[in-house]
Amino acid sequence: MGELVINHLAIRSPDAEKTRDFFMKTLDLTPGPRPNFPFPGYWLYKSDSDHSNYLNAVVHIVGIDPNDKEGLIGYLGDRELPELHGTGAIDHIAFYATGLEEMLKHLAKIDVPVRERLVPAIGLHQVFLDDPNGIVIELNYPAHERTDLDVKNQQVAKV
Numbered sequence: 350m351g352e353l354v355i356n357h358l359a360i361r362s363p364d365a366e367k368t369r370d371f372f373m374k375t376l377d378l379t380p381g382p383r384p385n386f387p388f389p390g391y392w393l394y395k396s397d398s399d400h401s402n403y404l405n406a407v408v409h410i411v412g413i414d415p416n417d418k419e420g421l422i423g424y425l426g427d428r429e430l431p432e433l434h435g436t437g438a439i440d441h442i443a444f445y446a447t448g449l450e451e452m453l454k455h456l457a458k459i460d461v462p463v464r465e466r467l468v469p470a471i472g473l474h475q476v477f478l479d480d481p482n483g484i485v486i487e488l489n490y491p492a493h494e495r496t497d498l499d500v501k502n503q504q505v506a507k508v
Contacts, residue, residue, distance in 0.1 A: 357407050360484060378408060382400060442484060
């Protein structure tokens with residue numbers, strides 16, 4: 350079997366603009382090219398990636414037009430709105446990241462609440478947040494970034 354990696358996550362949203370803005374503000378993703386599907390939406394890319402390569406889109410936002418659902422239903426099938434809140438059977442979506450201190454400052458500045466957990470056995474520091482659709486987003490950082498930040502904060506507190 351060859352390489353297997355997660356290519357993107359797709360989120361159906363009754364408020365595609367709000368969902369787009371959330372991912373742009375929190376994860377610094379940028380809108381980029383998207384095929385002309387028969388329903389509204391956005392494809393978001395890492396800001397430093399090649400936007401001309403569709404495979405670099407990491408989040409696909411599938412807009413739900415309440416006045417014209419036929420294109421979406423015909424292409425992806427139908428789902429009722431109550432089923433679209435939260436993560437359903439999928440518990441969360443995780444990204445590996447670096448730059449914990451900057452991200453925590455950024456999320457605090459834009460008033461996005463977070464929950465943090467440390468998994469010492471695998472050297473991982475996790476930051477959990479919720480998108481506007483109730484989907485849990487997990488950001489995984491090297492544990493040493495949290496330790497380094499704690500030491501830095503202790504040194505500042507002593508001064």
